[in-house]
Amino acid sequence: MGTRSVLAAVALLSLGACDDGARSDGATHGVEKQVLLRSAADCDELEQYIEETAIWQMRGALSSGGYYGPWRGGEPVAESEGVNSAGGDKGSAGPRDYTGTNTQVKGVDEADFVKTDGKHIYVLSGERFYVVKSWPAEELSLAASVLIEGWPTEMFLDEEARAVIISTTYTNYEEAASEAEKSYDLHYARWYANGTKVTVIDLADATLPRVVREEYLPGWYTNARRIGSSVRLVLGDSFRWPEDVRWWPEEELDWSDRGAVELAMARLMAQNEKIIRAATLADWVPVSRRALASGEKIELPYACSDFYLSNASTEMGLMTIATLNLDDVAAPMERSTVVAYPGEVYASMEALYVVTPHWWWSLEESSRNGSYSYLHKFDLSHPERAGYVGSGGFDGTVIDQFSMDEHEGYLRVATTVQRFEQRAELGWSSSSLSFLLVIGEEGSELKVVGRSEPLAEGERIYSARFRGERGFIVTFLQTDPLFTFDLSDPLHPRKVGELHVPGFSTYLHPLDENHLLAIGTYLPDPGEGGGVDWTERTLQLSLFDVTDLANPVRTHMEKVGDYNGYSEAQYDHKAFNYFASRKVLAIPLYSWSYTGSSGSNTSELRLFRIDPAEGIAELGRLSMSDLSQTVTYEDGYSWTWTPYVRRSVMADDFAYAISDVGIRVARMDALGSPIATLHLEHAF
Numbered sequence: 001m002g003t004r005s006v007l008a009a010v011a012l013l014s015l016g017a018c019d020d021g022a023r024s025d026g027a028t029h030g031v032e033k034q035v036l037l038r039s040a041a042d043c044d045e046l047e048q049y050i051e052e053t054a055i056w057q058m059r060g061a062l063s064s065g066g067y068y069g070p071w072r073g074g075e076p077v078a079e080s081e082g083v084n085s086a087g088g089d090k091g092s093a094g095p096r097d098y099t100g101t102n103t104q105v106k107g108v109d110e111a112d113f114v115k116t117d118g119k120h121i122y123v124l125s126g127e128r129f130y131v132v133k134s135w136p137a138e139e140l141s142l143a144a145s146v147l148i149e150g151w152p153t154e155m156f157l158d159e160e161a162r163a164v165i166i167s168t169t170y171t172n173y174e175e176a177a178s179e180a181e182k183s184y185d186l187h188y189a190r191w192y193a194n195g196t197k198v199t200v201i202d203l204a205d206a207t208l209p210r211v212v213r214e215e216y217l218p219g220w221y222t223n224a225r226r227i228g229s230s231v232r233l234v235l236g237d238s239f240r241w242p243e244d245v246r247w248w249p250e251e252e253l254d255w256s257d258r259g260a261v262e263l264a265m266a267r268l269m270a271q272n273e274k275i276i277r278a279a280t281l282a283d284w285v286p287v288s289r290r291a292l293a294s295g296e297k298i299e300l301p302y303a304c305s306d307f308y309l310s311n312a313s314t315e316m317g318l319m320t321i322a323t324l325n326l327d328d329v330a331a332p333m334e335r336s337t338v339v340a341y342p343g344e345v346y347a348s349m350e351a352l353y354v355v356t357p358h359w360w361w362s363l364e365e366s367s368r369n370g371s372y373s374y375l376h377k378f379d380l381s382h383p384e385r386a387g388y389v390g391s392g393g394f395d396g397t398v399i400d401q402f403s404m405d406e407h408e409g410y411l412r413v414a415t416t417v418q419r420f421e422q423r424a425e426l427g428w429s430s431s432s433l434s435f436l437l438v439i440g441e442e443g444s445e446l447k448v449v450g451r452s453e454p455l456a457e458g459e460r461i462y463s464a465r466f467r468g469e470r471g472f473i474v475t476f477l478q479t480d481p482l483f484t485f486d487l488s489d490p491l492h493p494r495k496v497g498e499l500h501v502p503g504f505s506t507y508l509h510p511l512d513e514n515h516l517l518a519i520g521t522y523l524p525d526p527g528e529g530g531g532v533d534w535t536e537r538t539l540q541l542s543l544f545d546v547t548d549l550a551n552p553v554r555t556h557m558e559k560v561g562d563y564n565g566y567s568e569a570q571y572d573h574k575a576f577n578y579f580a581s582r583k584v585l586a587i588p589l590y591s592w593s594y595t596g597s598s599g600s601n602t603s604e605l606r607l608f609r610i611d612p613a614e615g616i617a618e619l620g621r622l623s624m625s626d627l628s629q630t631v632t633y634e635d636g637y638s639w640t641w642t643p644y645v646r647r648s649v650m651a652d653d654f655a656y657a658i659s660d661v662g663i664r665v666a667r668m669d670a671l672g673s674p675i676a677t678l679h680l681e682h683a684f
Contacts (some may be wrong), residue, residue, distance in 0.1 A: 002157050020411045031112055035374050035391045037308035037338060043120035046304045047281040049271065052456045053339065054239060054276050054284075057316040059308055062272075062510065080584060082562040094118035094135050094429060097581050098651035102509075102573050103402060107349050109226040111154035111166060112574045114647040114658055121649055122163060123221050124152040125660050126682040129165055131206050137654040137665045142262035149214075150197050156226045161203040162212075164231050164328055169195035196221045198324060198333070215333050216297065218286035223345040225289050225352065229326040230383045232352060237318040237340040239284060242275045256456050277548035285318075290331065300332050305439065308338045308388060312374050315359040317341040319380055321352065321386040334385040345484045346404035352378045352386060353411065355398055370419040371397050375411075375439065375446055381577045392446025394437055398461075402508070402573075405466035410490045411446070414464035414473050434461050434475055452493045456481055465508035465516070470549065472516060476504035480520070503540055506570050509578060514547040519569055519576060519587065527551055537563040539589070541608065541616050556615035560606065566592040568646055578610070579650045583617065585610050586655060586670065590644035603644040607668060622655055627662045629682055643682070 040046035080627045098118045103110045113124040120143065121134040129152060131144040150167035157163050200213035205491075219237030219417040226232070250262040287299045322333045343355040358372040374393045374617040378386040397416030398404060403414040416434045438450030459475040466472070471485035471493070482505070484497035505520035522540035524533055543556040560567075569575040569587040577586040585608045590599045624645050632638035643660040650656070657663045666674040 004331060011672050016056065034445065035310065035312040037310050037376060037388060037391050037395045037573075039119060039388075040304045040307045040309055043281055043304040045283070046309070048306050049309045050239070050281070050284045050339065051276050051279065051444060053316050054241070055273050058272050059269050059278065061570065062269055079635035091134075093653035095654075097579075099577050099579050101397065101651055102576055102578070104346075104573075105348055105616070107227065109156060110574065111224040111226070112647070113152075113154055113157055114153060114649070115163070115650075116649050117157060119229065120203075120659070121156070121656060121663060122203075123155060123658060123663070123681050124148075124155060124165065127151065127199065128681075129155070130680055131203070131209060131210070132663060133206070133654060134665070135153055135651065137651070137656075138675050140656075140678050141441075142662065142678060142680075146201065146208050146211070146576050148199060149319075150195075152199075154224065154230055156224070157203075158226065158326060159201065159231065160229075160326070161201055161206075161286065162517070163200065163201040163209075164324065164326070164652070165199040166224060166233065167197045167199065169197050169216065188624075194218070194220060194237070196233070198231075198233070200326065213329060214291035215324070216289040216291070217320070217333065217335075218288060218349050218593055219318060219320055219333050222342050225345075225347040227347075227349060227380060228383070229508035229640070230380070231324040231326065232347070232380065232386055233320075233324070233447065234342055234354065235318075235320040235322060235323045236284070237320070239316055239318070242279050242283065243276050245272050267556065272508075288322075288335070306335055306337060308336065309366050310374070310391075312340075312393070315341045319354060321354075321358065323383075323385050325384045328384065331384055333434070336378065336386050336388060340374075343373070344398050344401055344403070346401045346406075347380070348406040350380060351389065351406065351647075352377075353404060353406075355396055355404075356552060358393075361453050370395060370417050373397050374412075377411075377441070377446060390441060390446050392439060393449070394439065394448055396435065401461070403461065403464045405471075407442070407466065407468065407487070408490075410449070412466050412471060412487060412490075412493070413437045413439060414474075416460040418460070425593060431458065432460050432547065433457055434459070436471055436472065436473060436485055436487075436493050436495075438487070438493055440490070447563070450489075450491045450493045452485065455483055455495070462504045462520070463506050463518075465506050465510065467510050467513070467599075470546070472508055472546070473519075474505045474508065476522075480504040481556075482544060482552055484552050485548055486549060497546075497550045497552045499544075499554065501542070501554050501557075505542060507573050507576060509573075510541075511578075511580075511610070511612060514545060516544040517578065517585065517610060518542040518544065519567070520558075521570065535563050539565050539567055541543065541585070542613060543616060545612070555612070558608070558616040560587075561589055561591050562595060565589055566644075568644075575647060577648045577650065580648070582668075584608070584650065585609050586650060588645035588657070589621075601642050601644075602625075603642055603653065603659065605645050605648050607655060607671065619668060621662060622657045622666050622671040622674065623662055624657050624659050624662070627659060627664065627677070629661045629677065629679075666667040 065476045093588045094646040095118050101112050115122045119135045121132045123130045129146045133141050133143045143185050148167050152167040153164050196217045198215040202210040202212045219235035222236050223234040274676045289297045291297050320335050322335045324333050346353045354376050355373050356509040359659040376391045377389040379389050396417035405412045434455040437448050441447050451523035456475040458479040461474045464472045469488040471487050473483045480501050480503050486494045486496050503522040505518035507518045507519050511517050524536045539560040541558045545553045545555050565586050567589050584659045588604050588607050603624045605622040609617045628642040630640045645657045645659050647658040655668050662679045664674050664677045
């Protein structure tokens with residue numbers, strides 16, 4: 001079918017949809033202003049809700065022109081792995097002070113692929129969990145390693161020397177692969193990710209890590225938090241559509257014949273609806289499993305009342321908050337599941353919030369109301385379960401977890417509302433406005449109780465940060481406005497200051513009550529025609545003095561690298577490592593350059609002295625450009641890669657640079673002269 005025919009068919013179906021965008025139970029796609037979740041009364045109600053939602057999503061997809069449907073899932077399948085330990089040293093005192101994971105809320109730990117206890121650095125690389133002796137620095141060496149089932153992504157390290165490793169597991173899906181795919185690449189044709197495994201390792205003896213618990217959960221890992229001994233995982237999962245559901249008519253169609261197309265789609269919708277209604281609850285809802293000491297994996301039951309049903313229009317899926325209590329090895333992981341897709345996650349010491357966007361099927365629908373989000377709150381006071389508290393909604397969407405902050409019973413939210421408009425001569429165009437909202441709790445309803453004036457028409461939020469009764473928002477289009485807010489009256493959030501500087505900030509880090517350290521991108525002021533010379537683009541560090549909220553000032557700015565430079569710290573706060581006691585910032589930097597027909601890569605850790613009074617001064621660079629790995633396949637083909645620095649640890653006078661294939665340490669005052677390097681094999 002030609003592109004023109006496909007577009008014509010989509011337009012035709014959008015105008016003549018069989019059910020006019022309605023759910024089979026009569027609900028429409030419109031925004032639900034009083035959103036609520038209710039626990040399923042029984043398994044029959046849960047199954048009916050899922051099937052009605054599935055039919056609605058299926059009809060909506062086919063009414064928009066059809067699509068090739070989602071992968072149908074199954075249970076995670078993988079083999080357990082053993083432990084491979086090497087010698088090490090569990091003695092010696094650790095450093096006086098060292099850096100940990102950069103987190104948003106004090107006392108709320110966030111998962112990452114690097115953790116440290118001062119004496120050891122723990123790293124996930126490839127399929128392995130590495131225990132590295134890191135203190136004394138000159139004795140940097142491998143203490144032990146554990147092969148992790150699946151593909152490990154992030155972990156926690158608690159105060160009792162226990163590591164909680166989160167890995168992605170894979171399901172055999174042989175029937176989805178054609179013979180051509182199998183013959184071309186058996187691995188990619190037969191396996192895909194749809195499960196999460198939690199592995200708990202006892203590190204009381206760092207040279208002999210012991211796996212003490214293994215849990216298998218359906219769905220993919222999206223986020224996690226740890227408060228004390230309680231680990232909360234947020235998982236997402238696509239529905240396992242019945243095998244015979246079809247997302248495109250199998251018969252040949254003349255797409256210019258509107259009547260024939262509508263009739264074919266109507267037949268397909270009716271056929272799919274029968275298949276969906278014939279499915280059982282076990283077909284829709286996957287189970288979790290636990291590995292016993294014997295290696296046997298047993299299924300863990302679930303209660304239908306643990307599933308929450310929404311009255312709002314969200315994309316079909318499952319969002320699960322699973323709780324692992326490390327102090328109770330025998331207790332199964334409790335799950336609270338919302339029938340919706342997961343979104344951004346924010347957690348305080350008392351509560352966890354999840355934002356899910358309203359689901360529009362077309363630009364026409366979105367243009368009527370603009371972007372909208374639903375907010376769900378869960379209580380974290382019980383160490384073994386996240387209890388549902390209430391729900392609400394607000395206009396717009398959030399960019400990341402720092403767009404939310406809880407303070408004295410209120411949740412502050414930085415949101416951008418985007419709308420689309422169809423103009424005959426220009427096609428679709430978008431407009432945007434941003435706001436700072438304050439959300440309060442009234443019973444089980446989360447309500448917007450305060451709203452700032454609209455901010456920066458035509459721009460969107462790039463970063464936000466809250467500190468007590470102050471708020472800070474950065475938007476961007478051509479320059480970087482930093483807006484400051486007085487939040488002392490939660491019912492009347494008030495913008496009090498505004499500062500415009502070139503470029504934009506993607507992360508704001510409070511140094512103290514009156515100063516912000518920001519990382520982002522420098523761009524020169526637009527020329528007379530509004531254009532920007534992108535060859536002048538660089539990474540930038542900025543210091544802002546917000547002592548006077550009404551008159552914020554950027555006191556210092558440092559350009560870093562050149563227009564080819566990139567740092568993971570620009571978009572992942574865990575790569576941004578500020579050592580407060582030493583006033584030192586460490587960020588990874590990766591860049592590339594070309595000379596004639598050849599190119600070269602630079603991978604290094606850069607350190608900066610940060611002083612609100614004296615400014616920003618580079619201390620030096622710890623290079624990892626020479627640390628590479630060669631991969632050789634059975635057919636003799638090989639390739640070499642140099643991964644860039646992604647994380648760092650600082651301990652007393654030493655800085656450690658960490659990439660996917662190694663760790664290197666040097667004194668902060670002599671970064672050009674490393675004292676030890678450890679290579680880590682990264683398995684693919």
